[in-house]
Amino acid sequence: MRVVGLMSGTSMDGIDAALIETDGDEVFWLGPAVTRPYDAATRALLVAAMADARGVNARTDRPGVLGAAEIRITDLHAEAVRALLEPLRLTLSDIDLVGFHGQTVIHRPDARLTVQIGAGERLAKSLGVPVMADFRAADVAAGGEGAPLVPVFHQALARRLALPRPVAVLNVGGVANVTVLDGAVPPIACDTGPGNALIDDFLFARTKVPYDADGRAAARGTVDEAWVGEVLAHPFFSRPAPKSLDRNDFRAFVTGRGGLDGLSLEDGAATLTALTAASVATFAAHLARPPASWIVAGGGARNPTLLAMLTARLGADVRTADAVGWSADALEAHAFGYLAARALKGLPLTFPTTTGVAAPMTGGVLFRPK
Numbered sequence: 067m068r069v070v071g072l073m074s075g076t077s078m079d080g081i082d083a084a085l086i087e088t089d090g091d092e093v094f095w096l097g098p099a100v101t102r103p104y105d106a107a108t109r110a111l112l113v114a115a116m117a118d119a120r121g122v123n124a125r126t127d128r129p130g131v132l133g134a135a136e137i138r139i140t141d142l143h144a145e146a147v148r149a150l151l152e153p154l155r156l157t158l159s160d161i162d163l164v165g166f167h168g169q170t171v172i173h174r175p176d177a178r179l180t181v182q183i184g185a186g187e188r189l190a191k192s193l194g195v196p197v198m199a200d201f202r203a204a205d206v207a208a209g210g211e212g213a214p215l216v217p218v219f220h221q222a223l224a225r226r227l228a229l230p231r232p233v234a235v236l237n238v239g240g241v242a243n244v245t246v247l248d249g250a251v252p253p254i255a256c257d258t259g260p261g262n263a264l265i266d267d268f269l270f271a272r273t274k275v276p277y278d279a280d281g282r283a284a285a286r287g288t289v290d291e292a293w294v295g296e297v298l299a300h301p302f303f304s305r306p307a308p309k310s311l312d313r314n315d316f317r318a319f320v321t322g323r324g325g326l327d328g329l330s331l332e333d334g335a336a337t338l339t340a341l342t343a344a345s346v347a348t349f350a351a352h353l354a355r356p357p358a359s360w361i362v363a364g365g366g367a368r369n370p371t372l373l374a375m376l377t378a379r380l381g382a383d384v385r386t387a388d389a390v391g392w393s394a395d396a397l398e399a400h401a402f403g404y405l406a407a408r409a410l411k412g413l414p415l416t417f418p419t420t421t422g423v424a425a426p427m428t429g430g431v432l433f434r435p436k
């Protein structure tokens with residue numbers, strides 16, 4: 067199948083669209099990708115939608131601006147698909163399926179609630195292509211964490227890699243999540259803690275620049291190790307996998323810990339970057355067999371200061387997804403193309419060791435164009 071995967075992650079920076087060829091088991095081709103950044107108005111609408119989402123009790127509730135945000139992002143996803151295909155001289159009739167993650171606005175697996183806005187039916191109608199959406203709902207309804215979903219894709223990709231095992235694939239988006247692959251054993255996976263979200267928020271509050279470009283501010287700063295240690299004392303970090311996070315959970319991690327107000331821009335950025343690296347190292351320290359090789363994807367792979375801190379704190383080989391022939395920027399979009407193909411075939415997406423669901427299960431909701 068030739069599938070377009072679509073991801074709009076917790077950083078709310080835009081939409082990634084990527085082509086993939088797969089039968090839902092093997093990955094035959096990781097194709098080209100595009101990123102369509104959100105404009106300021108869309109980002110503001112999503113921030114407002116996330117605030118309104120706190121009033122959601124059922125998956126179908128759309129209070130406040132949620133309904134408007136859902137239509138806006140659905141139409142932007144349709145544009146992203148067209149923008150991906152046009153330069154490749156492909157048309158929509160060349161595409162078998164679209165995997166549409168949508169935008170997470172609330173994730174509370176403890177309350178069996180996770181909502182990704184994005185109207186599958188509207189997208190299928192607009193594109194004239196079947197759309198697989200709502201990937202997390204079935205797992206959460208069955209008592210799973212609903213995240214991470216990418217481990218089964220990491221496992222398929224890593225089969226071909228000649229790297230010392232165990233291999234860990236670390237995605238550093240707004241939230242960071244990891245998959246540990248160790249031979250035939252099912253992958254162990256979970257969210258590890260903050261990825262870039264706290265760094266982004268801190269940089270924006272201080273400078274109105276939305277992220278620490280190339281980790282430059284952090285590279286000049288000194289880490290407040292005591293603060294990092296205090297945050298890591300939060301029970302989330304010692305809880306064994308599986309476990310997942312909502313972007314809003316981070317507030318609880320840092321509240322009441324003195325904040326970083328007294329630190330310079332550089333020291334604050336260094337401390338938050340170290341927190342991301344240290345939370346990954348804390349996870350690794352709890353494993354029976356710590357990974358020998360780490361592959362880093364997501365926006366964090368572009369941050370050399372973070373990569374250096376990960377190398378230092380993990381004491382293992384750390385390389386980027388690009389360095390092993392994958393795409394650090396498009397890996398999640400590729401993943402949702404792969405997951406869509408699996409879901410179409412009824413193959414499992416989630417497992418007891420990835421989301422804590424009782425038995426392997428498939429997911430996704432298929433929308434056919436009328």
Ligand SMILES: Nc1ncnc2c1ncn2[C@@H]1O[C@H](COP(=O)(O)OP(=O)(O)OP(=O)(O)O)[C@@H](O)[C@H]1O
Nearest residue numbers: 075076077239240241262277279280364365368369
């Ligand atoms: N050159 C760079 N230097 C430092 N950080 C960068 C760079 N490029 C991207 N980033 C970081 O990566 C973030 C975007 O990462 P990514 O697109 O992987 O997140 P996401 O997919 O939205 O999140 P998630 O995986 O949590 O859903 C940006 O917000 C920024 O913090």
Ligand SMILES: CC(=O)N[C@H]1[C@@H]2OC[C@@H](O2)[C@@H](O)[C@@H]1O[C@H](C)C(=O)O
Nearest residue numbers: 076170173213214215216241243398
């Ligand atoms: C609820 C939700 O959208 N979670 C995202 C988020 O962003 C990163 C991390 O937290 C991960 O668990 C998940 O996305 C990836 C793609 C996943 O499900 O594998």
